[in-house]
Amino acid sequence: MKVKWKRMKTNQYAWQKWLYTANLCLVLICIILRKFRFDNKFLVMGITITSIGVLAAIATTLLTFKAKQKSRLIEDFIRKNNLFQSHSVLKYGLLGEKEVEIIDYYPQIDYAENFSDNVFCIRFRLDGSAIAQKFRNLEQPLADKFFTICTDIKEERGYITYCFELNEQIQTKIESPKDILSVGENEIAFSHDIVWNWKKTPHLLLTGNTGSGKSQLAQYIISCLLEQGVRVIYIDPKHDEDMRIFLQNKPVAYATKEDEIAKIVRETEEQVRLREKDLQSIGFEGTEFSPIFLLFDELIAFSKIAEKKTFNETAQRLGALIVTGRSKRVYAGLILQRPDTTFVEGAIRDNLSCKICMGQMSETAYKMSFGSDFANIKNYRHEIGSGLIYRQGIDTKPREFIAPFICKGALNTA
Numbered sequence: 001m002k003v004k005w006k007r008m009k010t011n012q013y014a015w016q017k018w019l020y021t022a023n024l025c026l027v028l029i030c031i032i033l034r035k036f037r038f039d040n041k042f043l044v045m046g047i048t049i050t051s052i053g054v055l056a057a058i059a060t061t062l063l064t065f066k067a068k069q070k071s072r073l074i075e076d077f078i079r080k081n082n083l084f085q086s087h088s089v090l091k092y093g094l095l096g097e098k099e100v101e102i103i104d105y106y107p108q109i110d111y112a113e114n115f116s117d118n119v120f121c122i123r124f125r126l127d128g129s130a131i132a133q134k135f136r137n138l139e140q141p142l143a144d145k146f147f148t149i150c151t152d153i154k155e156e157r158g159y160i161t162y163c164f165e166l167n168e169q170i171q172t173k174i175e176s177p178k179d180i181l182s183v184g185e186n187e188i189a190f191s192h193d194i195v196w197n198w199k200k201t202p203h204l205l206l207t208g209n210t211g212s213g214k215s216q217l218a219q220y221i222i223s224c225l226l227e228q229g230v231r232v233i234y235i236d237p238k239h240d241e242d243m244r245i246f247l248q249n250k251p252v253a254y255a256t257k258e259d260e261i262a263k264i265v266r267e268t269e270e271q272v273r274l275r276e277k278d279l280q281s282i283g284f285e286g287t288e289f290s291p292i293f294l295l296f297d298e299l300i301a302f303s304k305i306a307e308k309k310t311f312n313e314t315a316q317r318l319g320a321l322i323v324t325g326r327s328k329r330v331y332a333g334l335i336l337q338r339p340d341t342t343f344v345e346g347a348i349r350d351n352l353s354c355k356i357c358m359g360q361m362s363e364t365a366y367k368m369s370f371g372s373d374f375a376n377i378k379n380y381r382h383e384i385g386s387g388l389i390y391r392q393g394i395d396t397k398p399r400e401f402i403a404p405f406i407c408k409g410a411l412n413t414a
Contacts, residue, residue, distance in 0.1 A: 005110040005123065008074050070111060074122065077145050081138075083107055083131055105131065113166060118193040119151055123161040135160050149380060151399045165400070169193070171385060172404040177411060180224060181404075186291075188224040190217075194389060194401045198225075198293070201353040201391045202326045204333035205344075207369055208358025213385040217358065217403045218295065218335055219246050223411045225293050226250065233268060233294040235261050237302040246412055258306045262314050268294050268330065269317040275328035289329040294321070297335040299344070319348045339368045358387040358403070370398050 078084050085105040090097050108125035122142065124135040139150045142162055152163040169191050172181060181189035186199035198204070204221075208214035225232050233253040236243055247254050255261045275289055296302075296318065303311050322332045332352075338361070339349060349368075357369050360379055367375035370390055377398050379388050385405055388398040 005112045008071055008109040008111050070120075073145060074109060074111070077142065078107065078109075081134075081141065083134060085131070105129065107131065107135070115166065116193075118166045118169070119163045120166050121161050121163045123159050126158055126160060138162060149400050150397075151395075153396050169400075169402045171383070171402045174220070174404045174406045174410050177223060177227070179404075179410070180220075180227065186228065188221060190389070190401050190403055194399075196354050196389075196391060198331060198354070199291075199329075201393060202331050203322050203352045203354070204295075204331075205339060205349065205352040205355045205369060206333060206335045206358070207337065207339050207356070207361070207365065208387065209337060209361065211384065212359025212387070213403055214335065214358045215240065215243060216385065216406050217356070218297070219243070219411055220404055220406060221333070222247075222250075222252065222295070226252070230291045230293050233264060233292065235264065235294070235296045235302075236298075237261060237305055238298050240297070243297070248412070258302075258310060261302060262306070262310050265294070265296075265314050265317050265321070268292065269321045272321055272325050272328050272330050275330070276324070279328070291329045291331065293331045293333065295333040295335060299334060299336065300340065319345070322348055322351050338365050341368060344368075353392040355390045355392075355398070356387055357398070359384075366398075374398055 084103065084107065086101050086103045088099050088101055091100050092098075108127070110123040111120070112123075113120045124132070124138075126132050126135060136155070139153060139162060143150045143164060146164055148164045148166075148168075150162055150164055152161075154161045154163070172179070172191060174180065181192065183189040183195050184197075187195050187197045189195045206214060206218060206221075222232055222234065231253075232251075233255075234243070234247060235255050237256060237258075239256050244254075253264060255264045271292065278289075299315065299318075302314070306314070318332065321330060325331060334344060334352065336344070341349075355369050357366060357379070360382065361369075363375050366377050366388075370377065370388075374390075374397060377388060379386060379400055381400055381402065383402070385403040387401060387403065389395070389401050390398040
């Protein structure tokens with residue numbers, strides 16, 4: 001993400017006060033010239049200069065309004081959190097003595113906006129001072145100050161950058177397949193600024209409680225994959241009626257029974273092995289297999305209908321597929337109400353590079369989905385379709401998003 005940084009300083013727009021004062025003085029001069037009937041050429045000159053000054057003041061006010069507002073918020077944040085050092089001295093003037101603040105230390109802060117990615121960023125210089133050590137823990141205080149959410153935190157040599165949502169995401173409405181957001185090859189857009197590249201960030205973990213919008217998002221993902229010519233396999237041991245209707249007349253391999261599920265997972269895993277042999281014989285370069293995407297909806301439900309031996313064998317094959325499938329262009333997605341470690345081992349979960357939690361979930365559920373580092377993460381949006389997404393290698397932390405709203409039957413056509 002390329003941005004143009006702008007340095008933020010204390011009293012950055014104090015010069016505007018002098019501009020307004022100068023204009024006020026010019027207005028008073030014009031009034032005096034008018035009052036005491038000075039030569040008209042002086043009056044015309046005074047009015048002209050005053051008009052130019054007033055127009056300049058209006059223009060600078062309009063052009064710097066948003067930047068000035070951000071600058072004031074940042075300076076207010078710095079002062080209220082004691083992230084600077086200063087001392088006061090007494091100065092004597094025409095009106096007597098006056099206490100003046102002298103800044104001893106003020107942090108180097110840069111600000112940037114990126115409208116295409118819908119983010120604004122605040123960057124702090126880590127200069128080794130005692131105050132600078134506090135800059136690593138400003139995520140939530142800054143989000144609260146700007147009434148937004150933090151989407152990313154990046155620390156590089158000498159700097160730490162906090163990125164925030166510029167404008168609240170607007171939910172995309174899908175009324176027909178034509179409304180699916182257009183993006184690049186191997187990509188699925190959940191919103192205009194959140195895109196998942198299922199080839200570069202392979203395998204999916206989709207979790208969420210009943211009524212969170214999980215199934216609608218699954219339908220949207222399937223529609224996008226089919227649009228891109230991907231062979232889709234959908235396993236549904238819980239026999240979801242809405243999903244059955246959605247998949248009617250679609251080129252999707254659909255399995256619901258124990259023997260069907262075991263067979264299709266076995267065949268898909270064998271396909272990975274066959275492709276591995278092809279790679280060994282012809283080499284990696286120039287090899288481009290047609291993509292396969294297997295979505296398994298509720299592994300826990302399968303454990304309840306299958307014999308223990310069948311379930312263990314199928315789960316083992318599914319795990320092998322997730323670990324080794326990427327280079328053979330075979331991908332998998334697990335859809336669960338909660339990612340119980342009894343059914344989704346840590347090693348398998350770690351290979352699911354795109355993790356999505358829909359709706360509001362418990363701290364334990366977030367920990368099982370995103371890992372212990374993000375156990376305290378929260379989704380501050382409450383509408384159906386909202387959730388948290390983490391794309392390995394892209395996001396440094398799970399971020400809020402709002403999945404497209406699909407009108408009833410909008411994607412049911414083949």
